[in-house]
Amino acid sequence: MAYNPRDMDGFMPLLSTSDIKTKMTIGNNLISYLGNSDNSIECQDIGLFIDNVIPWLSNGNAKIVQNGLEILTQIADRMGSDFRPYISTIIQPTIDRLGDSKDVTREKARLVLLKIMERGSMTPQQLLDRLHPVFNHKNTKLREEALILLTTTLDEHGADEMALSAVIPSLVxxxxxxxxxxxxxxxxxxxxxxxxxxxxxxxxxxxxxxxxQAKLQLLIERFEQVKADGDLLPSAMSNDVGREFDEPDRVLVAKSVPLKRTKSVLQKKSQFGPSTKVIPSSMGPAGAVDELTFEAAFNDVAIVNIFSSRDLEDQMKIIRETIGDDKKDWNQRTESLKKLRGIIKTVGTSHETFMELLKTIQNSMDGACTDLRSQVVKEACITLAFLSDQFKNKCANFIEGLLASLINLLQNSAKVVATSGAVALRIIFQNTHSPRFIPIIATSLSSKSKDIRRAACEYLSLILQNWSVNILQKHVKTLQEGIGKSIADSDSEARVFARKGYWTFKEHFPEQAEALLNSMDPSCKRTLMSQSNSGSMSSLPTSKIPGMPLRPPAARPTSSAVVRASPGLRSNSAIDLCAARRAHSRMLYANISRSKATTPRTAKPLDTVPVMSPERTPRTKTKYDSFVCSWEI
Structure with missing residues (x-):
């Protein structure tokens, strides 16, 4: 019998085998199959397939249980939100495995539940409802793991999505x-x-x-230590201390109700009495990471003693093996990433062999960036940003291989993962300038994810502002095409970044910018030109109407003159083209009047029909003129 089928339907009849060796072989082959994104997970009945995996979780062989949990993790990851109908089937057997005697089994059970939440199949509140009875379970390991899982969920999703007040008595x-x-x-x-x-x-x-009393005193001391260390998150930075603790979904309520009803909804009393407030959006979503988090991590780097090149090589080997092994405890992996930052700070740019040793951990770092543990991903992002901050362009080759994985984090549903990737990329593009980064960013402009496209537009604008022209000119065509595509993006924020990037691009490459402008859709062009500044006026087209130039050649101010005359403001004479046309017409009429005043008048026969001079022929304002005026302005 073949134990390595080519599709899911081929694996289906094999799942129910009772032979341990066969079951282990099938499990390993199925995990390898699901791990390849090119392999389809479609089958005749995916629900029946999942039902056949559930008995694996209660098998007496620990390896088979672990394979079953890993198979469920892979399927949940591949199916995304489509996995939701099968939650009721797998949730209780998975929670039961949290009390297993094997550390690896408990770890894999946690990862199943975290992956389901990450992919949007289950909300943190739904998990909390399932965990609530477990806090009083007779199994000691199960109680401990439920607490650990709650802590991890808070780290990854924040407190705003859970009504924590209901479980506080159980925790106490x-x-x-x-x-x-x-x-x-x-x-x-x-x-x-x-x-x-x-x-x-x-x-x-x-x-x-x-x-x-003794526990309360211990908790208060720990609380004060957290406050003194500045570890309170933005969601806790409320001055409304007298208000009692309640945790309804503050952010989601504010987003879901109509604006005119928001006030009344937010003032509705909760089970604890007083109303709850919506956190200001400027404070950021709970669980999110910002530049201050990275800066604090940069400043909190311990020096690692390196005594010789051999010692450095041994240290890097340990780090490579630790962060690259997903079977290691996640705390070990995060500590290894922190240690790597210590080595980066210790050796600096002085150690000749460090960059060569750094290349050996590239695959391990890529695995850390795509790890199922958000804390591992966060530490990996901080480490890469720190490397860029310390080594600048010297680490460009190393970071280039990880750039795609970092960009892919931007669409992650876990806030800590998405924001860690975004901040890391921003720091990298500010410090490490490499022409090979540009095609990777340009490729992201075509992503199906609006979050990735929006961020790519922002980074494109950033590098156009901060990088030297010598680097940018190596990919002028790529930049030109990328900006043109982004200006027409379906996401409004992406378009804003793209328009901003266009004007910077025009300062560096005016000819290419002019060609791009001429190739744009009229509506995109109109919006772009309406946001032009004084330094962009040279891109405005000249009129094709004979005898009526949009700008009188002798009176047209240059963009630099406008800037010198009124810094930060736009000159009316530089932008009011209709006024320029009227002024030019008045000048022509005045010249005609003066010439007539010096010319002797001759008598006309009474029977002669007066004919208006061609120079005085009245000309009504056409639709074309109106369009040009409004478009130019």
Whole structure:
């Protein structure tokens, strides 16, 4: 019998085999099949396929259980939100595996649940509802893992998407758990909630929950330490300390209700009494990462002692093996990435062999950038940004191979992952300038994801402003095509970045910009020109109407003259082309009047029909004139 079919229907009858060796072979082959994105996951009945995988989770062989969990992770990843109908089938068997005696099995069970949330098949609140009874389960490992999973979910999705107030009594109860490790994990979980909610949560613990005095004192000390270290998240930065803790979906409520009803909805009393406030959008979404997070990580880099080239080689080998092994604990991988930053800071640009050793960990870094753990991805992004900040253009070759993976993070549904990738790319493009980056960014302008296209437009504008012309001119055609495509993008924010990039592109390459302008759709051209500044006036076309130039040659101000005369403002004479036409007409009429005043008048026969001079022929304003005026302005 063949154990390596070519499609999902071929695997279907093999899943129910009872032979352990055969089952392990089929599991490994199926995981390899699903891991290849070129292989289709379509089959006659995907629901039946998933039903046949579920018994693997209760198998007595640990390796088969782990294979079953990994198969479910792969299927959930490939199906995305289409996996939603099968959640009820797999959720409880997966949660049960959180209490397994094997560390690897528990880790893989967590990854199944995290992947389902990441791909949008299940909300964090739905997971919390399932975990709530588990906090009081008789299985010690299950209680501990449920707390760890809640902490991880807070890190990846924030507190705004969960009604945490409902589970606080259960968490308080676990503070007195018989198992020391569970008690410690419960404390860490409550501290994590404090970093997201802030003083309201502390006040609520003191007033409404019967926390043992010793535990309460410990929690308050930990809370104060978090506050002193500046680790409170934007969602916790509320001055409304007196308001009781409640965690309805603040952000989502504000987005979902009509504007005229927002006030009344937000002032509706919650189960804790007082109303809740919407976090200002300027503070950013919960779980998001910003430049300040990266800057803090850059400043908090420990020096690693390197005594010789051999010692450096050994250290880099350990880092490569750790971050490249997804079976290692995620804490080990994040610590290795932090250690790599320490080595970067220690050796600087002075060590000759470091860049060669850096190439050996490129594949491992790529794996870290696409890891299922958001904290690993975040640390990988910080490390790459730090490398760019320290080494500038010297690390261009290394980063080039990882650029596509970083860009792909921008569409991730987990906020911490998407924002980590966005900030890392922004820092990289500011510090590392390489002409080989431009085609990669240009390719992203055609992505199906609007988030990637929008970011690519922003980065295109950024490099046009910051990079030297010598680098840009190597891909002028690519830049020209990319801007032209982005100006017509379906996303409004992408178009704004593209129009901004056009004017910078025009400063560097005026001829190519003029050709691009002439090839644009009239509506795109009109919008672009309406946002022109004084430095872009040379791109305006001249009139084709005989005897009526849009700009009188002797009176047309140059863009530089306008800038010198009125910095930061636009001159009316430089943009009001209809006024220029009227002034030119008045000048012609005045010249005719003066010439007539010096010419003797002759008598005309009474029977002669007066004929208007060709020079005085009245000319009405045509639709063409109106169009030119409005378009030019």
């Amino acid at each position: 109860k676990v503070l007195s758990d018989p198992n020391e490790k569970v008690r410690e994990t419960a404390v860490n979980t409550l501290v994590k909630i404090y970093t997201h909610v802030g003083e309201r949560f502390k006040a609520d613990l003191q007033r409404k929950h019967n926390v043992p």
